[in-house]
Amino acid sequence: MKPRLWHFHGGLKLEGHKAMSMHEAVVQADIPRRLVLPLQQHIGEPAEPIVEIGDSVLKNQVIAQASDYVSVPVHAPTSGTVISIEDHPVPHPSGMSAACIIIETDGKDIAIETNTTPVDYKNLEASALRNLIREAGIVGLGGAGFPSFIKLNPGPDARVETLILNGAECEPYITCDAMLMQDSPRKIIDGLLIMRHALNIDKCIIAIEDNKKAAHTMLVNALREDETSFINVIQIPTLYPAGGEKQIIKVVTGKEVPSHGLPIDVGVVCHNVGTAAAVADAILNRQPLIERYITVTGDAVKQPRNLRVRFGTSVESLLKQCEGYDVQQCIMGGPMMGFELTSQSIPVIKTTNCLLTSRKKYHAPTSMPCIRCGECAKACPAQLLPQQLYWYARAKDFDKIQDYNLFDCIECGCCAYVCPSHIPLVQYYRFAKTEIWAMERDKQKSDIARERHEFRLYRMERKKVEDEERKRRKKALLKAAAGDKTTEDDKKKAAIEAALARVKAKREQQNSQAKNVNEEELTEAQKKAIAEVEERRIKAREKQQIKIEENKEESGSS
Amino acid sequence: MILRSSPYDNQPTSINRVMQAVIYSLIPGTLVMIHFFGWGVAINLAIAITTAVISEALILKIRKRPLKPFLMDGSAILTGILLALAIPTLSPWWLVFLGTAFAIIIGKQLYGGLGYNPFNPAMVGYVMLLIAFPQEMTAWINPLDHSLTVKDFFNYSFFSELPANRTYDEITMATVLDTVKTNLNLNSTLHEIRSGNEALFGGLAGKGWEWINIMFLIGGFILLFIRVITWHIPVAFLGSLFFISAFFNGVDSDFYATPLFHLFSGGAMLAAFFIATDPVTAATTNKGKIYYGIGIGALTYIIRTWGGYPDGVAFAVLIMNMAVPTIDYYTQPRVFGQENK
Numbered sequence: 033m034k035p036r037l038w039h040f041h042g043g044l045k046l047e048g049h050k051a052m053s054m055h056e057a058v059v060q061a062d063i064p065r066r067l068v069l070p071l072q073q074h075i076g077e078p079a080e081p082i083v084e085i086g087d088s089v090l091k092n093q094v095i096a097q098a099s100d101y102v103s104v105p106v107h108a109p110t111s112g113t114v115i116s117i118e119d120h121p122v123p124h125p126s127g128m129s130a131a132c133i134i135i136e137t138d139g140k141d142i143a144i145e146t147n148t149t150p151v152d153y154k155n156l157e158a159s160a161l162r163n164l165i166r167e168a169g170i171v172g173l174g175g176a177g178f179p180s181f182i183k184l185n186p187g188p189d190a191r192v193e194t195l196i197l198n199g200a201e202c203e204p205y206i207t208c209d210a211m212l213m214q215d216s217p218r219k220i221i222d223g224l225l226i227m228r229h230a231l232n233i234d235k236c237i238i239a240i241e242d243n244k245k246a247a248h249t250m251l252v253n254a255l256r257e258d259e260t261s262f263i264n265v266i267q268i269p270t271l272y273p274a275g276g277e278k279q280i281i282k283v284v285t286g287k288e289v290p291s292h293g294l295p296i297d298v299g300v301v302c303h304n305v306g307t308a309a310a311v312a313d314a315i316l317n318r319q320p321l322i323e324r325y326i327t328v329t330g331d332a333v334k335q336p337r338n339l340r341v342r343f344g345t346s347v348e349s350l351l352k353q354c355e356g357y358d359v360q361q362c363i364m365g366g367p368m369m370g371f372e373l374t375s376q377s378i379p380v381i382k383t384t385n386c387l388l389t390s391r392k393k394y395h396a397p398t399s400m401p402c403i404r405c406g407e408c409a410k411a412c413p414a415q416l417l418p419q420q421l422y423w424y425a426r427a428k429d430f431d432k433i434q435d436y437n438l439f440d441c442i443e444c445g446c447c448a449y450v451c452p453s454h455i456p457l458v459q460y461y462r463f464a465k466t467e468i469w470a471m472e473r474d475k476q477k478s479d480i481a482r483e484r485h486e487f488r489l490y491r492m493e494r495k496k497v498e499d500e501e502r503k504r505r506k507k508a509l510l511k512a513a514a515g516d517k518t519t520e521d522d523k524k525k526a527a528i529e530a531a532l533a534r535v536k537a538k539r540e541q542q543n544s545q546a547k548n549v550n551e552e553e554l555t556e557a558q559k560k561a562i563a564e565v566e567e568r569r570i571k572a573r574e575k576q577q578i579k580i581e582e583n584k585e586e587s588g589s590s
Numbered sequence: 591m592i593l594r595s596s597p598y599d600n601q602p603t604s605i606n607r608v609m610q611a612v613i614y615s616l617i618p619g620t621l622v623m624i625h626f627f628g629w630g631v632a633i634n635l636a637i638a639i640t641t642a643v644i645s646e647a648l649i650l651k652i653r654k655r656p657l658k659p660f661l662m663d664g665s666a667i668l669t670g671i672l673l674a675l676a677i678p679t680l681s682p683w684w685l686v687f688l689g690t691a692f693a694i695i696i697g698k699q700l701y702g703g704l705g706y707n708p709f710n711p712a713m714v715g716y717v718m719l720l721i722a723f724p725q726e727m728t729a730w731i732n733p734l735d736h737s738l739t740v741k742d743f744f745n746y747s748f749f750s751e752l753p754a755n756r757t758y759d760e761i762t763m764a765t766v767l768d769t770v771k772t773n774l775n776l777n778s779t780l781h782e783i784r785s786g787n788e789a790l791f792g793g794l795a796g797k798g799w800e801w802i803n804i805m806f807l808i809g810g811f812i813l814l815f816i817r818v819i820t821w822h823i824p825v826a827f828l829g830s831l832f833f834i835s836a837f838f839n840g841v842d843s844d845f846y847a848t849p850l851f852h853l854f855s856g857g858a859m860l861a862a863f864f865i866a867t868d869p870v871t872a873a874t875t876n877k878g879k880i881y882y883g884i885g886i887g888a889l890t891y892i893i894r895t896w897g898g899y900p901d902g903v904a905f906a907v908l909i910m911n912m913a914v915p916t917i918d919y920y921t922q923p924r925v926f927g928q929e930n931k
Binding site: 040041125204278282288289290291292293361363365367368369370371372388394396397398400401402403404405406407409413414415416417419420436437440443445448449450451452453454456458459462 | 594595596597598599600601603604605607608659660663665703704705706820869870872874875876918922923924925926927928
């Protein structure tokens with residue numbers, strides 16, 4: 033039965049270039065002398081190192097722990113010694129450096145001893161299952177790297193109906209998911225079953241672009257009889273960017289994730305097929321995430337292929353294994369959304385799916401002015417007006433650009449690809465987004481500063497009012513005293529008398545209310561003793577009161 | 591090191607190719623125009639293209655912009671071609687020169703050049719000429735008079751010399767649109783006008799003009815087919831012109847011309863497919879393009895029927911150019927994941 037499919041707006045039919053890296057079977061990549069493990073290989077807070085320089089570590093050992101809710105641990109991909117914890121260039125479009133744990137490998141690849149019995153996940157609470165997935169360091173392997181356990185926690189109010197496994201792999205050149213689906217279809221299905229259990233849902237869909245027939249067949253064949261009733265492996269038309277989360281949900285379910293919303297808002301959870309395999313490894317083999325399939329391809333490697341690579345392996349080492357030569361440009365990711373690497377010492381991380389090499393550096397033709405032809409709007413899968421966004425990004429009109437829904441842009445690059453003026457449109461949108469985020473941060477900061485300043489003004493004002501009030505009272509007191517036309521002594525005396533009167537009044541008040549309990553029950557002698565004590569206390573208090581009053585007078589008049 | 595953001599690939603399109611496609615699609619109409627109105631069309635084209643390129647180069651030089659990419663993009667040439675096709679074929683060289691220079695320098699470059707001009711440059715040049723030189727701009731030769739040679743056109747254009755024994759007034763005549771308008775103002779009915787000027791009318795509209803319009807329509811189909819333009823503007827423009835003229839024709843066929851007459855007269859087809867579709871000055875959203883086209887169609891009809899000029903296409907385009915920013919703002923498409931507005 034052919035399931036009904038939907039379309040998303042725009043998109044591009046691109047040359048796949050996929051066959052070139054699919055001829056060779058996937059093998060384990062060499063483990064180099066040094067592994068560089070960034071503490072942040074996911075979206076969220078970086079992990080915190082729990083090893084020190086000089087520590088010996090074993091394969092699968094946790095070397096950095098999750099520091100926050102949106103964070104996952106990092107495991108040692110092999111055995112060796114921690115030689116440094118320092119900033120090192122990491123995969124990032126800006127070419128920046130960030131904190132990394134650097135391990136000198138010992139070549140023995142000895143694993144830490146752990147319990148290896150498969151988890152009986154069917155009898156496990158969803159939260160415990162999520163915890164195991166988190167402890168295995170699993171993040172979305174499709175590219176964004178969002179911690180997977182969070183996506184498996186829809187919250188008490190959410191109603192999840194469908195779990196979609198994304199095997200679209202819509203970007204040209206990349207074949208790591210296709211190879212994984214061909215090599216380990218059962219593992220992917222097992223992972224799917226675990227996720228399905230964690231989400232407590234029934235219906236699952238595995239969606240694959242129809243240019244990956246072999247992967248589709250393998251997955252269909254790997255399904256067990258009873259699973260076919262709730263797992264649907266379907267082919268979707270090959271159209272970039274069909275693998276975008278919002279796009280694949282639209283194609284498969286017809287539902288549109290709301291602008292600024294999440295898939296959960298339409299009852300869908302979406303994971304990459306690679307993530308599912310990693311989950312199966314974590315739960316059934318107790319194997320944390322330390323390696324993945326990576327495509328090394330392009331015209332600057334003699335042997336384009338897929339490798340199973342330990343995280344932290346340098347790009348240089350991988351290119352060497354694939355007989356790279358004259359590599360003028362190396363892109364991490366695909367040609368549409370990847371980024372150019374500034375150095376070959378950069379390590380591969382959990383979100384690395386492809387290294388695309390080229391013997392010729394890509395030089396975009398000279399940009400011409402926008403002629404508003406609208407080709408970009410035709411291609412935009414988010415149904416935006418890229419030509420207008422460009423106009424306002426150039427003018428730095430950041431209010432208007434948000435009127436035109438800049439933040440719905442998924443940066444797929446379709447607009448820039450079709451632009452007859454060859455304008456690097458995505459670059460403009462990234463610039464605008466960064467500027468707006470910076471402005472918002474500044475605004476927050478200045479809001480706090482303004483609040484502080486306003487509070488200070490208020491405090492000073494209050495102090496002034498209080499001071500004046502005090503002065504006024506003092507003056508009134510002095511005036512009253514002066515009105516009696518008495519001398520200083522008289523004044524003092526008057527003050528003392530006033531104080532005495534106050535004390536007396538107080539005492540009477542006390543006497544009238546707060547007496548000890550059950551006075552009737554006391555003996556006469558007791559009563560007398562109490563009275564005496566009381567009297568002494570009152571006298572002492574009076575004296576004290578007078579003294580205070582005197583002091584006050586003195587300090588007041590001086 | 592300069593980092594370029596993704597994507598690292600692009601489609602092999604360019605402005606140059608877009609402009610080339612438009613220029614090639616103009617060829618059928620242009621050839622038929624040469625057939626009916628003589629080699630003056632070619633002379634005007636040559637003058638206009640030369641002037642356009644030189645004006646563009648001059649201003650680019652003054653503005654210290656790179657010459658090569660902007661001269662090679664073909665946009666100035668296209669402006670020259672469109673304007674030349676709108677100027678009467680028996681015209682002095684300075685008319686074409688002035689119009690083209692004005693179109694490129696004032697209409698385009700002073701606004702910032704390619705991509706920044708709010709008004710269609712060819713129409714800016716045309717309207718300037720129409721207002722400044724109304725007589726020269728409305729006198730076309732008889733489409734059936736094939737007696738003028740290349741030399742005759744050349745001599746008139748550059749030396750103001752007419753062939754021996756012939757006068758300007760004898761050679762030139764008012765266009766069909768002009769004749770209809772003038773006579774309607776004299777309270778003649780369309781039937782009377784038609785029978786009084788049998789030689790002017792063809793099957794659909796004016797003799798010659800109808801064929802030129804048909805050929806531009808074919809050129810327009812080519813542009814649609816190769817996806818250089820979308821259907822929105824031509825369909826909206828021609829549709830609104832059709833329905834409005836059909837309505838008035840239905841009300842009183844003595845005084846309001848038929849829809850077909852309107853569609854195949856004057857610059858209707860040239861404007862619908864080649865001028866109103868200029869992406870720089872047209873609305874950019876699909877819905878906006880429809881409003882924009884409807885506006886041009888309606889204004890063209892209003893000016894032709896009740897205005898002071900025989901054809902209203904150029905004014906209609908310029909007026910709607912002004913409305914484009916507003917149209918675009920209010921016709922944004924529904925963004926993915928947003929509720930229907």
